[in-house]
Amino acid sequence: MTREDQEEMDPGDPLRFQHELPDWVELSAPSETKVVERLEVLFDDLYKTQIPAPEREHLKMALREVCGNAIEWGNRGDANRSIRVSYCLFPEKIVFKIEDEGEGFDPSEVFDPSGDHMEGVDRRIAENKRFGGYGLLMVRNIMDEVIYSERGNVVILSKNLHT
Amino acid sequence: MTSREPEHSLEKMKEGGFHVLKVAGRFGEIAAGELFDIIDSIPREEPVILEMSAVEYISSTGIGCIVRLVADRGVLPARPSPMVERALALAEVTAFLQPAFSLEEAITRFRTVDPSPIGTGGGRSPFTEGEERS
Numbered sequence: 080m081t082r083e084d085q086e087e088m089d090p091g092d093p094l095r096f097q098h099e100l101p102d103w104v105e106l107s108a109p110s111e112t113k114v115v116e117r118l119e120v121l122f123d124d125l126y127k128t129q130i131p132a133p134e135r136e137h138l139k140m141a142l143r144e145v146c147g148n149a150i151e152w153g154n155r156g157d158a159n160r161s162i163r164v165s166y167c168l169f170p171e172k173i174v175f176k177i178e179d180e181g182e183g184f185d186p187s188e189v190f191d192p193s194g195d196h197m198e199g200v201d202r203r204i205a206e207n208k209r210f211g212g213y214g215l216l217m218v219r220n221i222m223d224e225v226i227y228s229e230r231g232n233v234v235i236l237s238k239n240l241h242t
Numbered sequence: 243m244t245s246r247e248p249e250h251s252l253e254k255m256k257e258g259g260f261h262v263l264k265v266a267g268r269f270g271e272i273a274a275g276e277l278f279d280i281i282d283s284i285p286r287e288e289p290v291i292l293e294m295s296a297v298e299y300i301s302s303t304g305i306g307c308i309v310r311l312v313a314d315r316g317v318l319p320a321r322p323s324p325m326v327e328r329a330l331a332l333a334e335v336t337a338f339l340q341p342a343f344s345l346e347e348a349i350t351r352f353r354t355v356d357p358s359p360i361g362t363g364g365g366r367s368p369f370t371e372g373e374e375r376s
Contacts, residue, residue, distance in 0.1 A: 144302055
């Protein structure tokens with residue numbers, strides 16, 4: 080689908096494409112929760128013939144967690160701020176790049192709940208945070224590589240396919 | 243395009259004298275909030291089984307919700323759908339949550355710990371005291 084097609088078919092679509100070759104997609108979107116669902120649909124549309132369903136489900140899970148974090152924690156849910164998402168499909172690997180406009184964070188300071196789930200619960204309550212805290216752990220377990228920029232507002236994820 | 247986040251349902255029923263909350267569809271932030279509200283309305287001493295066979299998607303928030311319900315309320319997760327099983331494994335919480343794979347197993351676990359059904363003063367965690375959860 081071309082950019083013009085997209086805008087004609089669905090002018091309300093929040094995704095704005097900058098680059099849209101099938102194996103190289105770059106887009107931006109406002110920081111709205113619905114964008115994450117839209118990205119999942121796009122991901123399925125793009126790769127349903129190239130990536131088997133179980134692997135695709137895991138990749139969508141990682142994409143959802145990272146984009147959700149970029150919107151909620153990075154951009155603080157400010158719809159005036161954007162996220163930028165890129166997918167690059169290589170013959171045996173897929174790479175995502177997700178960028179937000181927030182101040183960034185230090186991923187090494189994020190508590191890993193896998194060692195002590197009770198402490199994870201206690202910390203979230205003490206910090207007055209809603210349930211969660213498992214997103215980064217899930218993403219690290221799904222992807223082969225997870226690399227954050229120095230500032231922490233850009234993350235590159237890669238996954239070897241068909242292994 | 244519409245958001246798929248609200249596409250979930252919560253059903254409250256009783257099975258073998260125990261509360262069973264069935265969550266279906268997408269188990270994210272909204273479903274988690276509603277689930278907490280329902281569970282808050284149930285007396286703490288009454289055991290609750292969380293049935294998840296119809297969950298199509300669970301997020302980190304949904305997993306965090308289950309962890310907190312197990313830790314705080316002794317809720318017993320049961321019948322995880324294949325997607326939920328995979329997500330729990332990726333979040334490394336399966337050993338902690340110890341989901342039951344059938345309602346019968348969940349009920350048996352509660353009865354083994356405390357045979358009193360709802361309304362007779364029973365209800366404790368289905369885990370034995372001091373049992374390793376992780």
